[in-house]
Amino acid sequence: MATSLNRKSSKTRSTVRRFRVSRFVFASIVALLVFAAVSPEPSAAMAGGVPSGSTVNAAPAAPSANANTPASAISAPASAGKPDTPATSAKSETPTAPAAHKDTCLDCHSILPEPLGVTAEKFAEDIHSQKGLTCAGCHGGDPTTDDADKAMNRKAGWKGKIERKQIPQLCGSCHDNPAYMRQYNPSLRTDQLAQYHTSIHGKRLAGGDTKVAVCIDCHSVHDIKPPSDPRATVNPVNVAKTCSRCHADAATMKPYGIPTDQFANYSKSVHHDAITKRGDLSAPTCTTCHGNHGAAPPGVDKVQNVCSTCHVFQAQMYEKSSHKDAFNKANLPGCVVCHSNHAITHPTDAKLAAGPEAVCMTCHTKGDRCDQARETLLAGITRLDDAIKRADQELALAEASGMEVSQPRLAQSQASDALTKARVTIHSFKKELVDADIQEGLKVAQANLMAGQKAMAERNYRRVGLGISLLAIALMVAGLWAYIKEIESEEPQEVMVKGAGD
Amino acid sequence: MTVLAQVRSWLDERLEWDDLIAPLRKKTVPRHKLSYWYFLGGMTLFLFGVQVLTGILLLLYYRPGANEAFESVQYLVTQVQFGWLLRSIHSWSANLMIFTAFAHMFSVLFLKAYRKPRELTWVSGVVLLFLVMGFGFSGYLLPWNTLAYFATKVGTEITGQVPVVGRPLMIFLRGGEDVTGATLTRFFGFHVAVLPGIATLLIAIHILLVQRLGMSVPPRVESEWTVNPSARREMKFFPNFALRELMAWYVALGILGALAAIFPWNLGVKADPFAPAPAGIKPEWYFLFMFQTLKLIPSKIWIIDGEVLGVIGFGVVALLWVLLPFFESQETSRPKKWITGAAIFALAYMMGMSIYGHLAQ
Numbered sequence: 001m002a003t004s005l006n007r008k009s010s011k012t013r014s015t016v017r018r019f020r021v022s023r024f025v026f027a028s029i030v031a032l033l034v035f036a037a038v039s040p041e042p043s044a045a046m047a048g049g050v051p052s053g054s055t056v057n058a059a060p061a062a063p064s065a066n067a068n069t070p071a072s073a074i075s076a077p078a079s080a081g082k083p084d085t086p087a088t089s090a091k092s093e094t095p096t097a098p099a100a101h102k103d104t105c106l107d108c109h110s111i112l113p114e115p116l117g118v119t120a121e122k123f124a125e126d127i128h129s130q131k132g133l134t135c136a137g138c139h140g141g142d143p144t145t146d147d148a149d150k151a152m153n154r155k156a157g158w159k160g161k162i163e164r165k166q167i168p169q170l171c172g173s174c175h176d177n178p179a180y181m182r183q184y185n186p187s188l189r190t191d192q193l194a195q196y197h198t199s200i201h202g203k204r205l206a207g208g209d210t211k212v213a214v215c216i217d218c219h220s221v222h223d224i225k226p227p228s229d230p231r232a233t234v235n236p237v238n239v240a241k242t243c244s245r246c247h248a249d250a251a252t253m254k255p256y257g258i259p260t261d262q263f264a265n266y267s268k269s270v271h272h273d274a275i276t277k278r279g280d281l282s283a284p285t286c287t288t289c290h291g292n293h294g295a296a297p298p299g300v301d302k303v304q305n306v307c308s309t310c311h312v313f314q315a316q317m318y319e320k321s322s323h324k325d326a327f328n329k330a331n332l333p334g335c336v337v338c339h340s341n342h343a344i345t346h347p348t349d350a351k352l353a354a355g356p357e358a359v360c361m362t363c364h365t366k367g368d369r370c371d372q373a374r375e376t377l378l379a380g381i382t383r384l385d386d387a388i389k390r391a392d393q394e395l396a397l398a399e400a401s402g403m404e405v406s407q408p409r410l411a412q413s414q415a416s417d418a419l420t421k422a423r424v425t426i427h428s429f430k431k432e433l434v435d436a437d438i439q440e441g442l443k444v445a446q447a448n449l450m451a452g453q454k455a456m457a458e459r460n461y462r463r464v465g466l467g468i469s470l471l472a473i474a475l476m477v478a479g480l481w482a483y484i485k486e487i488e489s490e491e492p493q494e495v496m497v498k499g500a501g502d
Numbered sequence: 503m504t505v506l507a508q509v510r511s512w513l514d515e516r517l518e519w520d521d522l523i524a525p526l527r528k529k530t531v532p533r534h535k536l537s538y539w540y541f542l543g544g545m546t547l548f549l550f551g552v553q554v555l556t557g558i559l560l561l562l563y564y565r566p567g568a569n570e571a572f573e574s575v576q577y578l579v580t581q582v583q584f585g586w587l588l589r590s591i592h593s594w595s596a597n598l599m600i601f602t603a604f605a606h607m608f609s610v611l612f613l614k615a616y617r618k619p620r621e622l623t624w625v626s627g628v629v630l631l632f633l634v635m636g637f638g639f640s641g642y643l644l645p646w647n648t649l650a651y652f653a654t655k656v657g658t659e660i661t662g663q664v665p666v667v668g669r670p671l672m673i674f675l676r677g678g679e680d681v682t683g684a685t686l687t688r689f690f691g692f693h694v695a696v697l698p699g700i701a702t703l704l705i706a707i708h709i710l711l712v713q714r715l716g717m718s719v720p721p722r723v724e725s726e727w728t729v730n731p732s733a734r735r736e737m738k739f740f741p742n743f744a745l746r747e748l749m750a751w752y753v754a755l756g757i758l759g760a761l762a763a764i765f766p767w768n769l770g771v772k773a774d775p776f777a778p779a780p781a782g783i784k785p786e787w788y789f790l791f792m793f794q795t796l797k798l799i800p801s802k803i804w805i806i807d808g809e810v811l812g813v814i815g816f817g818v819v820a821l822l823w824v825l826l827p828f829f830e831s832q833e834t835s836r837p838k839k840w841i842t843g844a845a846i847f848a849l850a851y852m853m854g855m856s857i858y859g860h861l862a863q
Contacts, residue, residue, distance in 0.1 A: 402764075402766035402768065403766065404576070404579050404580050404586070404769055406576075406769070406771075407580075462587075462763045465763070466760060469756075469759050470759065470760065473753075473755060473756040473759075474756070476752050477749050477752045477753060480745055480748060480749045481749060483745065484741075484742060484745050484746060484749075487741065487742070488737075488742065
């Protein structure tokens, strides 16, 4: 009875399990179908980098025709990723992985002279090439045939040299497509084209000026490297030089009537030093303040916002200062008034003084209320700076004398921090705020100075002690010598001679 | 009867004191133009005494362990009254002791004092010199500062190059694969217990042999005295020589005090095992000639690793050095010249390599 029941329940369990499995499979298929139906974007899985659902690119028109739609975006990479003709690939609904395929373009173009020549080595350096895209990805055509007429047939989608005004749209056909880009680099932004349209470059291009920068002017072409590559023209180290190719060229800039000294000025700046000498890639270059794809000069009233992305505390202090309203009213560009824009040098206390580097007196009158306030602030900063230097000197002297002063040495950094803080607080131009930082620093510096002086007093005490000890030792040695001489003079001479004393 | 005489009489009744010190009363020391070299051994002994005394006092404050060692030494030199002097004297005295031990060894070598019947005095002395270097190596790590940490790392790595036993020996010294807190406690044990025990025993044997066999007379002086017996001069060990030795000790004390007060031994920065090794790390001066030699040996000589060959070479030389008296001629009047040549070469090599190592980047 029990055995029969067990067998029955075992059969039931098996039926239930089968039902659960088939229900799960059914539910999965339904879910996939629903997802495919409602998804507004092509599936992430694409053939050779081709967004799926690419039925539209049967006739691979220039991306500019309807470049903002994902469908048109597909036309270029479709042919790149698959060896089929664009027409064939367009019909393909089943995405497949990029396959090794014949690419005859380089057979000729690698031996052609510039501007038609692109060597295989050069193209191998290109990030697109490394990701499996081929010439046809941008230029269209059929790279699988050895017949040049068939390969470069405009009717079959070959585009030839891309016109400058079409370049942003062509690049954007992929880079503007999040679903497409996700498969290569999910964290890569896809708003470059939209930003470009808002930039001065983009606006002018739309207005018909083809001399302005388009994608390839900054990113180069056929050997495009990711910005993280130190060799890339858009790597933070190289950005300024890339921009300067046009912006430092007087002939190119002449029609626009804008200055060409930005790069020369930037090269002298503290930001340039940080990025090139200290290797600090977070230091600002052209694109940090002007934007990259949406490049435009920041408005006069927005300068403070740009600088404050890094100089947060200075901006907070500036918010509290009376200069903010005054500059706004006079339509003066905030931070730039005192620090300039491209040629920002390391700020020194001399900026607050009355010498040639002074900036206050360019607006203020000598002896006025603000000038007096300036003098008070400068005196406070100078006092703390001097106190730190004095303590440093004393501690260095004590250390050179072998005294253990590592703790006050370490504490000196607190005084230096207070000085840095005071120099930041200066941007508020409020005496009480700056004084608080200065007093804090003075307290620490004074304590460290005293520690150094104490160490030197201890050193002197040791030396006096040593002098007395050495004198006592010298007396003892002299006494012993005198005693030895005395006892030896009393000894009979024969003791000194071997045998005589035995 | 004075108090001193009463004490002496009291001791004599119980210990037969007069008989005990009778050999010292009789003992004489040769007196010639090179007699001052005799003071070096005593001076080394004096510095060893200073080490024992200051070492015991340092033990009152020192705490072995990676988290405490540096702080305890820092506390000693900054907070404890005369703590700085204690540590400084211990460090300077260690260096001076190694210097006087080397000087003593070379003086014995050049004055041919190792000859029969003093072979065992030489052997015990050379082993003592190795022990003193072991004291230096183990003691250097104890403050647990950056330089000490990396010097120990390099030093124990070289030990690991010894064929067959090298790696087990390195792991034994380090107390594991790396230089850690375990190495520190281990080195502390060697420094304050193992080495002092062996050294005290060897010093006792060494001094006993010196007292038993007396001071050696250099061969040239000996032959002069043989030709002209009336030129032979001696002085009583006690008090004449002992008082002179005492003068030398006072001079050593003065030099030690001056060095400790004018150049207090630097504490450095606490060791950080995760920090990169400082550039141009070098061992203490007494290991520098070996370190520089190993640096100069090519990485491969034929099929043998250069460093391994260097370590084996130093091992062989050390062994031959210990056994040196046994290569010497039995005839006092005809000492072997090559030994003097080897001694001059060894001294020049050690000095040259040390200077080169000091100046090299």
